[in-house]
Amino acid sequence: MKTVQKHSKKRDAILQVIRSTDCHPSAEWIYSQVKPIYPDISLGTVYRNLALFEETGEVIAVATVDGQKRYDATADPHTHFICECCKDVIDVETPQPFSEMYKALQKDHGFEANHHSLTFYGKCDKCRHGENI
Amino acid sequence: MKTVQKHSKKRDAILQVIRSTDCHPSAEWIYSQVKPIYPDISLGTVYRNLALFEETGEVIAVATVDGQKRYDATADPHTHFICECCKDVIDVETPQPFSEMYKALQKDHGFEANHHSLTFYGKCDKCRHGENI
DNA sequence: ACAATAATAAGAATTATTACTGATTTTAGT
DNA sequence: ACTAAAATCAGTAATAATTCTTATTATTGT
Numbered sequence: 001m002k003t004v005q006k007h008s009k010k011r012d013a014i015l016q017v018i019r020s021t022d023c024h025p026s027a028e029w030i031y032s033q034v035k036p037i038y039p040d041i042s043l044g045t046v047y048r049n050l051a052l053f054e055e056t057g058e059v060i061a062v063a064t065v066d067g068q069k070r071y072d073a074t075a076d077p078h079t080h081f082i083c084e085c086c087k088d089v090i091d092v093e094t095p096q097p098f099s100e101m102y103k104a105l106q107k108d109h110g111f112e113a114n115h116h117s118l119t120f121y122g123k124c125d126k127c128r129h130g131e132n133i
Numbered sequence: 134m135k136t137v138q139k140h141s142k143k144r145d146a147i148l149q150v151i152r153s154t155d156c157h158p159s160a161e162w163i164y165s166q167v168k169p170i171y172p173d174i175s176l177g178t179v180y181r182n183l184a185l186f187e188e189t190g191e192v193i194a195v196a197t198v199d200g201q202k203r204y205d206a207t208a209d210p211h212t213h214f215i216c217e218c219c220k221d222v223i224d225v226e227t228p229q230p231f232s233e234m235y236k237a238l239q240k241d242h243g244f245e246a247n248h249h250s251l252t253f254y255g256k257c258d259k260c261r262h263g264e265n266i
Numbered sequence: 267a268c269a270a271t272a273a274t275a276a277g278a279a280t281t282a283t284t285a286c287t288g289a290t291t292t293t294a295g296t
Numbered sequence: 297a298c299t300a301a302a303a304t305c306a307g308t309a310a311t312a313a314t315t316c317t318t319a320t321t322a323t324t325g326t
Binding site: 064095110 | 197200214216223225228229231233234235237238242243244245246247248249250251252253254255256257258261
């Protein structure tokens with residue numbers, strides 16, 4: 001995988017935050033995590049670096065919830081469950097390989113797919129037991 | 134399926150536009166289609182009615198491309214291919230049933246999924262042959 | 267047709283995100 | 297370690313999608 005060439009404390013901290021959480025954060029959340037460590041960081045820096053990390057593939061946008069992009073540092077695409085109640089984006093195991101589907105798209109339509117996204121929507125266990133709303 | 138209670142010419146026209154296309158339009162595109170018929174329609178009306186149709190389930194948001202929500206009037210969830218080049222959102226056949234996956238989510242995590250979204254990303258046939266960019 | 271209710275247009279407001287600018291930090295060669 | 301070049305940064309301004317507000321107009325049940 002490519003990585004960004006240059007580094008800086010803040011850039012590294014941003015990536016570190018994304019890598020060390022499994023909560024699929026938004027730009028705003030990442031900002032709120034880095035802010036206490038580097039109080040003079042600006043939200044623009046977070047957005048700029050997210051864009052960079054997306055280009056190199058170090059980070060991917062896994063979903064958009066309520067108009068906010070959500071990110072993940074995990075390399076290989078996997079399946080998510082989004083709770084429509086608490087807006088949590090949760091990793092779940094991928095049921096079956098999609099390689100056949102990739103081939104079929106190429107064969108049947110001439111579509112050259114390079115990745116995919118499988119997302120289930122509903123209510124997570126916590127919300128089902130009334131911890132939210 | 135629920136439907137909206139009240140009707141109006143514009144409201145009906147909006148739904149009609151979504152139903153009679155397979156291009157998974159954005160709010161702006163729907164607006165551009167209804168505008169020639171009802172020149173005094175406003176973009177706000179399109180957004181308000183889309184929100185209503187989403188609530189009743191008459192319309193679903195199938196994807197977000199470049200920050201714009203894309204809609205579809207098809208009742209049952211199906212699979213999409215999004216061309217990252219021309220931003221087209223194209224229907225494709227769904228490879229296999231996901232009922233087992235729904236059961237597993239319930240059993241393994243207590244997640245109550247009610248729908249899902251499977252999307253492949255890549256380059257469509259047209260764009261592969263250089264018709265765009 | 268009438269009145270009550272809901273829908274609409276227009277534009278202002280909000281929110282997430284991006285672009286710009288001048289000052290600072292990092293890097294790479296010495 | 298020193299220095300110059302390049303990249304990065306904070307802060308601000310700008311943009312774009314969407315939502316909200318208010319006065320007006322259309323729809324529905326009677």
